[in-house]
Amino acid sequence: MLALTLPRRTWAHDIQAGWKLGALAIASALLFPVDDLWVLSAALLAVVALHLVSGLDVLRYALWMMKPIVFFAAIIGVYHLATWDVAAGAAIVLRMLLLVALANFVTMTTALDSMIAVIEWLLRPLRRLGVNTHAIGLAIAMVIRFTPALVQKGAALIESWRARSAKRPGWRITIPVCLLALDDAEHVSEALRARGGLTTRNRT
Amino acid sequence: MERNLTFIALFAALIAALGLLPKFTLMSGIPITAQTLGIMLCGTILGARRGALAVVLFLALVAVGLPLLAGGRGGLGVFTTPWAGFLFGFPAAAYVTGLVVEKWRNGNLTLIAGVASLIGGVGVLYAVAIPYYMVGADKGLLEATITMLPFVPGDLIKAVLAGVVTQAIWKARPEAVLSRG
Numbered sequence: 001m002l003a004l005t006l007p008r009r010t011w012a013h014d015i016q017a018g019w020k021l022g023a024l025a026i027a028s029a030l031l032f033p034v035d036d037l038w039v040l041s042a043a044l045l046a047v048v049a050l051h052l053v054s055g056l057d058v059l060r061y062a063l064w065m066m067k068p069i070v071f072f073a074a075i076i077g078v079y080h081l082a083t084w085d086v087a088a089g090a091a092i093v094l095r096m097l098l099l100v101a102l103a104n105f106v107t108m109t110t111a112l113d114s115m116i117a118v119i120e121w122l123l124r125p126l127r128r129l130g131v132n133t134h135a136i137g138l139a140i141a142m143v144i145r146f147t148p149a150l151v152q153k154g155a156a157l158i159e160s161w162r163a164r165s166a167k168r169p170g171w172r173i174t175i176p177v178c179l180l181a182l183d184d185a186e187h188v189s190e191a192l193r194a195r196g197g198l199t200t201r202n203r204t
Numbered sequence: 205m206e207r208n209l210t211f212i213a214l215f216a217a218l219i220a221a222l223g224l225l226p227k228f229t230l231m232s233g234i235p236i237t238a239q240t241l242g243i244m245l246c247g248t249i250l251g252a253r254r255g256a257l258a259v260v261l262f263l264a265l266v267a268v269g270l271p272l273l274a275g276g277r278g279g280l281g282v283f284t285t286p287w288a289g290f291l292f293g294f295p296a297a298a299y300v301t302g303l304v305v306e307k308w309r310n311g312n313l314t315l316i317a318g319v320a321s322l323i324g325g326v327g328v329l330y331a332v333a334i335p336y337y338m339v340g341a342d343k344g345l346l347e348a349t350i351t352m353l354p355f356v357p358g359d360l361i362k363a364v365l366a367g368v369v370t371q372a373i374w375k376a377r378p379e380a381v382l383s384r385g
Contacts, residue, residue, distance in 0.1 A: 003269045004279045028284060068277060069285060075351075076341065092341055099284040107269045107279030115268035135209055142213035143220070143265055147272065150214075150221035158225065171365050174238060175372045177221065178245060182373070182380040185214035189207040197206050 003112040004104075006061060010054040012109035017118050020106045028099055037087065040094040047101050058108070065104045066097070073097060116140060135198050146184060153180050208254060211382060215246050215258040216265070223274035237274035240359060243294050244325035244366035247301025248317040249373060251383035256299035263291060289336025293329045300324035305370075305383045313374050313384075318367025325366065326359045 006013075012020070034040055051059040073093045080089020119140075123133045154177045161169040192198065219242035246255035262272065271278040283291060301324030308316050330352065337348045374381050 004271050005269055024280065065279065065281065068275065069281070072285070072287065088342070096285060096341075100281040103280035103284045107281065110269065112269055119264060119268065135205075139209055139213040139216075139261055140265065142210065143216045143261060144270070146214055146217040147220040147224075147270075150217050151224050154221055154225045171238070171241075171369075173225075174222065174241060174245075174365070175369050175376075177225070178218065178249070178369060178373055179376055181214045181218040181221075182211075182249075182377055185207075185210040186380065188214070189210040192206040192210065198209065 004065065004107050005111055006058060006108045008057075010058060010109055012054060012105070013111070015109075017110045017114040018121070020110060021118060024102055024106050027102055031095060031098055031102075034095065035088075035091050037090055037094070040091060040098065044094060044098050044101075047098060047105070050105060051101075054109075061108060062101060062104055065108070066100060069097065069100050132198065138198070142188070146181075150177065150181060150184075153177070211250060211380075212254055212258045212261060215242075215250055215255070216262040218242055219246065219259065219262045220265075220270075220272035223272065224276065238362070239274045240325060240329070241362045241366055241369075243298050243329075244301055244321040244362060245369060247298040247303075247324055247383075248305050248320055248366055248370040249381050249383060250302060251306050251385075252299045252302030254382060255302040256295045259295045259298045263294065266291075286337050286340030287333070289333035289340070290329065292336065293332030296332060297324045297329040300328045301366075302383055312371075314367045314371040316367075317370035318364055321363035321366035322360070326356070326363055329359075330356075 031040075031043060034043075048059070051062050073096060076096075077089055077093050080086055080092075116137075120133065120137060123131075123136060127133050154173070157173055157176055158169045161173060219239060222242040223237050223239035225238070243259055246258045249255075250258060266272050266278045267280055267283060269279050273282060282288065301320045304320035304323055305317055308320070334345070334348050334352060337343065337351065338345060341348070343351070370381070374384070378384075
């Protein structure tokens with residue numbers, strides 16, 4: 001499974017993930033209460049420039065990621081046109097596009113493993129409370145491994161349904177998909193236990 | 205411990221898989237994704253705590269940039285829209301759904317799981333999503349509710365289906381329905 005990271009490295013990849021996430025949090029908090037159209041437009045231009053500095057392909061990728069948001073932005077825009085409240089509508093739409101574009105930029109330029117490293121760092125205080133953070137890392141790895149496997153098995157189930165029935169596969173397909181997940185969970189837990197199980201102490 | 209962990213991880217994967225599978229129509233004519241059905245099933249099958257943890261794990265992986273939301277979306281951007289209240293409401297929805305199934309012991313599991321999904325997966329979810337949208341998009345209660353109205357019929361259908369699916373799982377793998385264990 002591919003993450004939503006850009007397929008190539010940019011200057012922004014070299015900045016540490018923690019800094020990028022911190023900057024994103026601060027920028028989002030600062031932008032959220034802003035209603036002034038000039039400030040918002042200037043900020044949007046700055047964000048577009050941020051993408052362009054990294055390359056035209058980066059901007060194109062960002063626009064592709066924004067696609068579903070644009071649809072909702074259009075709904076809000078049309079509503080405000082209809083109620084003659086254009087300035088307020090423009091501010092809401094601009095702010096939304098800004099916040100999403102900034103957050104997506106961080107996602108695009110941060111590798112999956114550096115993001116997971118940030119999660120592990122954030123979870124460190126939990127260790128003192130006796131939480132097994134090693135188990136959390138293992139759970140993350142399992143989801144990454146099993147999601148494509150489940151999708152593949154589910155797609156095979158849908159195919160075999162189509163081969164046998166003229167009707168389209170309906171909600172009933174969720175039952176065998178669920179059973180597949182449950183059986184996988186049982187097998188993996190047995191396999192883990194057979195290999196000594198989860199150590200209760202955190203590895204250092 | 206191992207069993208809890210693998211069930212939580214596999215259900216996080218299941219939520220993702222239900223959103224990513226090639227489109228299957230849930231009811232004729234209404235194209236809705238099965239992702240919220242996955243959230244409800246986390247509660248009805250895993251129970252309150254494990255269900256909520258599976259959902260949190262799923263959301264964490266979306267946040268770090270995996271395209272696990274229905275339609276292959278993901279990344280930090282999906283958490284900054286005014287509709288992100290649905291995502292932030294998911295863990296609470298699964299928790300309450302699981303809690304109802306755990307507490308309500310006697311009776312038909314289809315009914316129990318269906319009602320639990322209605323309370324948690326629809327009631328609690330919208331109780332988080334609507335106020336969040338009101339703040340995020342600067343709207344009043346009435347307008348926010350009207351905006352969300354088109355999603356309600358699909359979610360009601362999913363609550364019923366969650367009941368039916370839970371009963372089917374209970375029949376096939378009673379030992380795996382941890383909420384009843």
